[in-house]
Amino acid sequence: MKNTDLDLEIKGLRVPERDPRFWEDFEDRVLKELRTTPANHTPPEPMLQRLAWGFGVALACVVLSISTGQSGLPKRLYHAVVKHEHALSESVRQFPGHVCALMQDEHGMWKVMEDQQ
Amino acid sequence: MDDPDETLVKQSQSGDPAAFEPLMVKYQRMIYSLAYRMTGSLDDAEDLTQETFIRAYRNIASYRAASKFSTWLYRIAMNACLNWRQRETMRANVQTHWVETEEDRVPLAGSDAGARVHAALLKLSPKQRAAIMLTIYDGFSHAEAAKILGCPEATISWRVFVARGRLKRWLTIYQDEKY
Numbered sequence: 001m002k003n004t005d006l007d008l009e010i011k012g013l014r015v016p017e018r019d020p021r022f023w024e025d026f027e028d029r030v031l032k033e034l035r036t037t038p039a040n041h042t043p044p045e046p047m048l049q050r051l052a053w054g055f056g057v058a059l060a061c062v063v064l065s066i067s068t069g070q071s072g073l074p075k076r077l078y079h080a081v082v083k084h085e086h087a088l089s090e091s092v093r094q095f096p097g098h099v100c101a102l103m104q105d106e107h108g109m110w111k112v113m114e115d116q117q
Numbered sequence: 118m119d120d121p122d123e124t125l126v127k128q129s130q131s132g133d134p135a136a137f138e139p140l141m142v143k144y145q146r147m148i149y150s151l152a153y154r155m156t157g158s159l160d161d162a163e164d165l166t167q168e169t170f171i172r173a174y175r176n177i178a179s180y181r182a183a184s185k186f187s188t189w190l191y192r193i194a195m196n197a198c199l200n201w202r203q204r205e206t207m208r209a210n211v212q213t214h215w216v217e218t219e220e221d222r223v224p225l226a227g228s229d230a231g232a233r234v235h236a237a238l239l240k241l242s243p244k245q246r247a248a249i250m251l252t253i254y255d256g257f258s259h260a261e262a263a264k265i266l267g268c269p270e271a272t273i274s275w276r277v278f279v280a281r282g283r284l285k286r287w288l289t290i291y292q293d294e295k296y
Contacts (some may be wrong), residue, residue, distance in 0.1 A: 001285045001288060001289055003281060006281060006284055006285055006288070007253050009230065009234045009288070010234060010238070010249065010253045010254055010284075011253065011254060012230070012231060012234070013154065013231055013234060013235055013238075013254065014231060015149070015150045015153045015154065016153075016159065018149075018159075023145065023146075026145065026163070026166070026167070027138070027141060027142060027145070029167065030141060030167050030170050030171065031134070031138060031141075033167070033171055034134045034137060034170075034171065034174050035134055037171070037175065
């Protein structure tokens with residue numbers, strides 16, 4: 001059997017005709033249902049907006065887990081040190097032996113200098 | 118020139134159910150025909166057609182005119198048919214003494230040939246049947262069928278290729294048995 005013969009047989013399929021009364025009843029039934037269940041007329045959020053929300057929530061979760069200590073303080077300090085590595089190494093070079101501690105707060109990384117005698 | 122469907126869709130989107138009525142009247146036979154060809158059952162086709170229009174109206178706000186309204190509606194109908202198939206399979210698995218009711222499985226009008234072709238189509242997997250119906254019966258391109266079914270064009274081509282092979286084999290066997 002060739003493709004063309006098969007296609008002809010498929011195209012020759014006919015759906016049983018329904019009485020015109022059937023279609024009237026059908027329309028009435030569906031319209032009644034449509035009137036009782038209102039449509040959602042609010043367009044869905046665009047994909048980018050939904051992605052932005054998803055990213056924001058994910059970021060918030062990461063920040064929350066860090067701030068509640070889930071990922072551990074040393075790791076947090078490690079990231080801060082890596083981030084400010086250049087500035088810190090400059091400070092240490094400028095004040096050799098005087099940087100006694102590093103502090104991290106909401107404003108960023110801080111150096112605690114040893115008191116000068 | 119404005120597409121008349123678009124005007125009616127916009128009115129429906131602004132909350133006028135009366136504007137949806139002409140759309141339903143225009144496309145109900147098309148959707149019913151699709152549902153019947155997918156299920157082989159008049160009753161199920163009726164339920165699925167109703168379900169399609171209700172779903173379409175409820176989600177009319179999501180229609181963005183990226184495709185024709187008829188294509189969008191077709192996609193909803195096809196998804197409803199494929200989901201129906203899954204529901205039917207689950208029901209058949211649960212009911213151990215399930216007996217297929219043949220009363221509503223009316224053979225396609227016309228001839229014995231039509232009935233055997235339809236029987237062969239119903240033996241295909243629903244996704245293969247959908248690909249055949251869309252591309253051969255309805256004349257959609259493979260790209261359009263891919264959009265309706267939400268899969269790559271290559272998948273449609275493959276399904277059509279496999280389904281054609283099966284249909285040819287089954288229909289040839291039928292002819293051999295007959296003669």
